[in-house]
Amino acid sequence: MVKLCSYCKERNRTPLPECPDSECFVCRGASAKLEKMADEAAGKIPQGWKSFAVSTNVPREMMAREEAVWDYGLGRSVKDDFNRRIVAALAERTGLGYDFVKADGKVVFDFAKGEARLENADLFVYGKYKKFRSDIAQSEWTCKNCNGKGCEECDFEGVKYDSVEVIIGNAAKALYGAKDAELHSSGREDVDALNLAGRPFVLELRKPDRGKLQLKALADAVNTRESGVEITDLQYVSNGEVALVSDSHFDKAYEAEMEVEGGFAHEDAGKIMALAGSMLSQRTPHRVKHRRSDLVRKRRILGLRILGEKPPKIYVLAEAGTYIKEFISGDAGRTEPSVSGALGKKAKCIKLSVVEIRDGFLGDVLGY
Structure with a gap:
């Protein structure tokens, strides 16, 4: 209890x-x-x-x-x-x-x-990040096998994945002479999901040796093809914006490419579109129930479109906190209704991209 x-x-x-x-x-x-x-x-x-x-x-x-x-x-x-x-x-x-x-x-x-x-006062930088690679976590992901010391399982890197936090944080620490950096964001996407929309974040720089530099230098240091990350809309903010951003949750739109058992028939499109506006009952997915309470959450599908049939691809606009992969697969009955249930055959998401985050009120508050 x-x-x-x-x-x-x-x-x-x-x-x-x-x-x-x-x-x-x-x-x-x-x-x-x-x-x-x-x-x-x-x-x-x-x-x-x-x-x-x-x-x-x-x-x-x-x-x-x-x-x-x-x-x-x-x-x-x-x-x-x-x-x-x-x-x-x-x-x-x-x-x-x-x-x-x-x-x-x-x-x-x-x-x-x-x-x-x-300590010396910290600096806080607001921005939005995009993630173009499906092997980047949001936060630093220490290897559990060696607790960050380095081992064969993590190729002696000490971390399981590259991360947005480390990519942006390392560039900022080098520029500002900061001892540490921490990323505070509005929600998160799965490691294998792309973020093409731009997720709001505040980067906290601790014990910086240097004052406020031109933020273009930070953007130039991060926005390289090799990093797989892009940051935009940068501005200095106060530490009060950490709570504003990290406690905010927004409706989001996704593009999801699917794999359907037995192939995708033309009439399957109509069956999927019938789910538009549905209120989902989503029991905590198998993949996250080790760290989340086993509860049933109600989330609504706000919009739905068929983007393609070969391969099958859909656009989903959903309330904050909706598990999109499970909306497609049904998660062995833990999410109802689902795409799999509507089709009467197994379906799973094989590629997921966040394409819109409806965070407009942050712009009004922060003035960007």
Whole structure:
């Protein structure tokens, strides 16, 4: 049974049962330690500072556990909530103002180590990335076999796949002299899916030695044929846009090439088109149920077109969070209705591309 501490229960607005702080499924007691960490941080801030910025390092494992809880209720993300509480606590203890753009320095709360420290203020770059190769992950994918040390399974690279995060991050670290870089994005696509639409992201550069450079230099460093990644619409933003982008979810359009058992007949097109407007019942797919709660989610197919018959190819516009591969295959009955069910024969997606992300409101907010 998933149980939450009082902080995480309130934050997620969920009916899940409450438990002692140290037994919390999501934070493992980190929420309760925040106030003590704020006391320690306030004592480290030197005289002369007029304002401060805040950064939180939340373990990926904690964020992954939080994703499972989102299936029971959506609230503020743990990172957003920690930031909000930290800012209030430091302002109260120091009398300083919070300024995410022109802060005199930054206070880093590292919840992996349970400590707070001072650092140079980070830089934040908003943009959109496209992914043209089907062997690139979005986030850095450390090889589980060797835990990043390098082995035969990963060709002694330490990672399972190239990643958008590493390709953009390495270029940015070299340009800015930054110690580290982290990619915050609005959702993600599968490793084998192409992204031709441009997915919004914010790149966080930690401890940069250099100030704000011309962003064209970053685009030129990333946008090479060899990288398989392209970044556009770059602009400097505040750390407040991290939550804005990472917590936003958008309807998306896809082009999916299929393989149909026994071949695709002309009359099959009409059977597929009958699914337009359908409300899907999608039980957590087999391929992700090891990291997601086993629930049934309702998602609607907003638009559908036949793009070709040889090979069969369809255009799908769907609500945020729809599993497109499973909409096609049916996932052994876990998604209904499905293309396979409509055709009465097995169908599977063999090539998937994101061709549109309906993220227009970000442009209104960020002014691009």
